[in-house]
Amino acid sequence: xxxxxxxxxxxxxxxxxxxxxxxxxxxxxxxxxxxxxxxxxxxxxxxxxxxxxxxxxxxxxxxxxxxxxxxxxxxxxxxxxxxxxxxxxxxxxxxxxxxxxxxxxxxxxxxxxxxxxxxxxxxxxxxxxxxxxxxxxxxxxxxxx
Ligand SMILES: [Zn+2]
Numbered sequence: 001x002x003x004x005x006x007x008x009x010x011x012x013x014x015x016x017x018x019x020x021x022x023x024x025x026x027x028x029x030x031x032x033x034x035x036x037x038x039x040x041x042x043x044x045x046x047x048x049x050x051x052x053x054x055x056x057x058x059x060x061x062x063x064x065x066x067x068x069x070x071x072x073x074x075x076x077x078x079x080x081x082x083x084x085x086x087x088x089x090x091x092x093x094x095x096x097x098x099x100x101x102x103x104x105x106x107x108x109x110x111x112x113x114x115x116x117x118x119x120x121x122x123x124x125x126x127x128x129x130x131x132x133x134x135x136x137x138x139x140x141x142x143x144x145x
């Protein structure tokens with residue numbers, strides 16, 4: 001997960017790029033996750049990094065949109081960065097995902113349509129929403145407060 005010293009500029013509208021432009025902008029792992037709906041290895045370096053981070057905001061690594069903050073972060077012990085609520089709901093969209101033979105709810109960046117992860121409801125976590133936004137850390141940039 002990239003650490004930024006300043007918040008990236010918020011995109012004013014939809015961010016649309018060609019496949020090639022995204023490939024030039026993102027590193028191969030970011031491209032695989034954000035643009036090809038990939039999933040990072042759980043419990044890896046990115047997760048350890050995430051768990052050690054203090055207060056701050058999480059932005060889309062593709063377009064810079066602010067997505068989550070440390071306020072909504074919680075330890076779900078699932079191995080992926082988890083949040084119970086988006087920081088700025090208009091920057092996060094969800095849609096049905098039927099891949100893998102089961103119905104899940106995919107979480108995307110509203111500005112660039114980048115794949116962030118999935119959201120799960122009603123798992124019994126002791127959070128205000130009982131939602132678990134299970135997010136690939138590779139697709140996020142962290143801006144410490
Ligand atoms: Zn984005």
